[in-house]
Amino acid sequence: MDESKQGTSYIESEVVVPEGMKLAYIETYGCQMNFSDTEIVASVLKDMGYGFTSNEHEADLVFINTCSIRDNAESKVWKRLKNFRKQKSDNPGLMVGVLGCMAERLKTKLLDEEKLVDLVVGPDAYRDLPRLLDEVEGGQRSVNVLLSREETYANIAPVRLNSNGVSAFVTIMRGCDNMCTFCVVPFTRGRERSRDPYSIVEESRQLYDQGFREVTLLGQNVDSYKWSPDDSLKGKAQINKAEAKGEEIDVINFAQLLEMVANVAPDLRVRFSTSHPKDITDDVLHAMAKYKNICNYIHLPVQSGSSRVLELMNRGYSLEWYKQKVDRIYELIPDCAISTDIITGFCTETEEDHEKTIEVVNYARYSHAYMFAYSERPGTPAAKKMEDDVPEADKKRRLAEVIKLQNEISRERNLADVGKEFVVLIEGNSKRSEHDWCGRNDQNKMIVFPKQGDLKPGDYVIVKVKDATSATLLADMVSAEVQW
Ligand code: 5AD
Numbered sequence: 001m002d003e004s005k006q007g008t009s010y011i012e013s014e015v016v017v018p019e020g021m022k023l024a025y026i027e028t029y030g031c032q033m034n035f036s037d038t039e040i041v042a043s044v045l046k047d048m049g050y051g052f053t054s055n056e057h058e059a060d061l062v063f064i065n066t067c068s069i070r071d072n073a074e075s076k077v078w079k080r081l082k083n084f085r086k087q088k089s090d091n092p093g094l095m096v097g098v099l100g101c102m103a104e105r106l107k108t109k110l111l112d113e114e115k116l117v118d119l120v121v122g123p124d125a126y127r128d129l130p131r132l133l134d135e136v137e138g139g140q141r142s143v144n145v146l147l148s149r150e151e152t153y154a155n156i157a158p159v160r161l162n163s164n165g166v167s168a169f170v171t172i173m174r175g176c177d178n179m180c181t182f183c184v185v186p187f188t189r190g191r192e193r194s195r196d197p198y199s200i201v202e203e204s205r206q207l208y209d210q211g212f213r214e215v216t217l218l219g220q221n222v223d224s225y226k227w228s229p230d231d232s233l234k235g236k237a238q239i240n241k242a243e244a245k246g247e248e249i250d251v252i253n254f255a256q257l258l259e260m261v262a263n264v265a266p267d268l269r270v271r272f273s274t275s276h277p278k279d280i281t282d283d284v285l286h287a288m289a290k291y292k293n294i295c296n297y298i299h300l301p302v303q304s305g306s307s308r309v310l311e312l313m314n315r316g317y318s319l320e321w322y323k324q325k326v327d328r329i330y331e332l333i334p335d336c337a338i339s340t341d342i343i344t345g346f347c348t349e350t351e352e353d354h355e356k357t358i359e360v361v362n363y364a365r366y367s368h369a370y371m372f373a374y375s376e377r378p379g380t381p382a383a384k385k386m387e388d389d390v391p392e393a394d395k396k397r398r399l400a401e402v403i404k405l406q407n408e409i410s411r412e413r414n415l416a417d418v419g420k421e422f423v424v425l426i427e428g429n430s431k432r433s434e435h436d437w438c439g440r441n442d443q444n445k446m447i448v449f450p451k452q453g454d455l456k457p458g459d460y461v462i463v464k465v466k467d468a469t470s471a472t473l474l475a476d477m478v479s480a481e482v483q484w
């Protein structure tokens, strides 16, 4: 998934806190899914009467929502937990908890060996927080890391603590059944299950009514979204089994879900992440082409350009197959932007394999990429069966080469946009100046332009690009009249 926010702390709030109200401070690491989960946790805590603070020192409860995807993500969390232990020695009443992906993997170390935290709660156990916090208040350490085949938090309304009021994440599925050999997610987040589509549409409608103008449908692998109204078919594996037996069952797939959400309102932008190249269908691409408000942007992780390495990664496609998918996307949606994830230095990767990765980056001409050196994760198929044998220096050098190439391509692609007009959804002030707005175009490119007229976040405008860097387009406003 897109991990642009890794390490960012989660901040709230300007609300006036009633006397005696307990305050929670939540810090989130990892992917968008984790940030979305924090909003579920906030909802459960709010129902328990908690308020929220951005100041860890005034909190009664500190939660870290953790990520296990690479070793350095976990290292950051250990460092933070050691800080909180110091804080706890000044304030013994402070409760400290670990949420999310490190919970199951490291519960014993967290609770018993290092005795760093009071509670450990896995991604499927957030409904249990009232009971767990009760136990902690009663002087015990508490833990629930059970993974579920059913939990989708469908009826919990997320509290949008850190929101710009314009764009929101809507989780549509949880877990992952793919078993990419490098990836810890199937172990930390469990089996794949899809959320009731009607609750997704309802949440999107409510967001629209509150003034939001963009929803991003989130899942580890959105293209394998599959939901059946039959209560006995909760997980994707069960639905697949019934379909394989030739049973006639009602199923809503991702392409259908996209259309349902797109129909909420013509000026509600719909985005989604992450797509798996082996699962994205023509139906999804046709839905994108048909609806103006489904954004022309696909995050399509390739991971490696070498078919041999892809096989070892258990990705389920070859380089040729991936290239055909890219061709098909550009054929059906010519102005589509594609971004990707790349891992350098996976087990046995040779210079020749690396050249293939360079080749696919040149071929796909990604608008953006998240690039990482391989980091072995305990318990994954790769850790069990393969040797992490590429020297660290080679992993890093190959990574630097891919990053350099991608930066050049991003810059070239952005410069090719100079002179073009785009519809932008205003998200807020630009980072650099309160005299400029920033917002994204359909292709997810950030555009900055001088403020003009009486506009606000959530408004759409047409701008004309005048300059570009590898990360941002600079523009001038052309019109505030956008036709839907
Ligand atoms: N090492 C490095 N990168 C990884 N990713 C997942 N697991 C690992 C790992 N063990 C990357 C993949 C994935 C993204 C979310 O993180 O590129 O798509």
Ligand code: SF4
Residues within 6 Å of the ligand: 001, 003, 029, 030, 031, 032, 033, 034, 066, 067, 068, 069, 100, 101, 184, 185, 188, 189
């Ligand atoms: Fe997200 Fe994966 Fe990190 Fe969990 S391990 S927070 S699913 S990126």
